[in-house]
Amino acid sequence: MRRPVDADRxxxxxxxxxxxxxxxxxxxxVxxxxxxxxxxxxxxxDVDVAFSDRDDADELLRALPRIKDELELNVELASPADFVPVPGGxxxxSPSIAREGSVSFLHYDLYSQALSKLERGHDRDLLDVDEMLTRGLVERDRLRELFAEIExxxxxxxxxxxxxxRRRVESALAQR
Known part of the structure; x- marks a missing residue:
């Protein structure tokens, strides 16, 4: 088993x-x-990633096994779109993180991530959504609107x- 992945990793x-x-x-x-x-x-x-154009990401996909081994970390291809309808826009x-070489790194839309986590409903996911709300990374009213869009x-x-x-969304939005 590989060691946990911190921000430096x-x-x-x-x-x-x-x-x-x-x-x-x-x-x-993600x-x-x-x-x-x-x-x-x-x-x-692990590090969950999604590519803007998976059909055009072959060079990155080919590099993943080597990078995983060299850095001793797990990488998964996953995005909210694998689990829930993703709201338009x-x-x-999707907030920018950094640019490394010719690669732009962004956080996948935090509202889509929150909706995906609420759908799964695991304890860790619900804590993550609570943190997103507490930190102001997602707004309650907008999250409710985007859920209504995908429903x-x-x-x-x-x-x-x-x-x-719907109950998990409403419960998360009712807290605090």
């Missing part, structure tokens, strides 16, 4: 991926990597139980 991963790239790329950090870089978690078990809501599309994700998802 996430940044080392970003540098290594930037060095591996020849062309322009946009990489979105989940624990966001939590670690934003400072509400000390570490995460997510790209514009009609939930049928596209048969594993989701819409009433349970």
């Amino acid at each position: 996430v940044r080392a991963f970003m540098r290594a991926l930037g060095l591996a790239a020849r062309g322009e790329h946009t990489v979105y950090l 989940g624990g990597a966001t939590a670690v870089l934003e400072g509400w978690r000390e570490s995460t078990v 997510w790209e514009e809501r 009609p599309e939930l049928y596209r994700f048969p594993a989701i139980d819409p009433p349970s998802f």
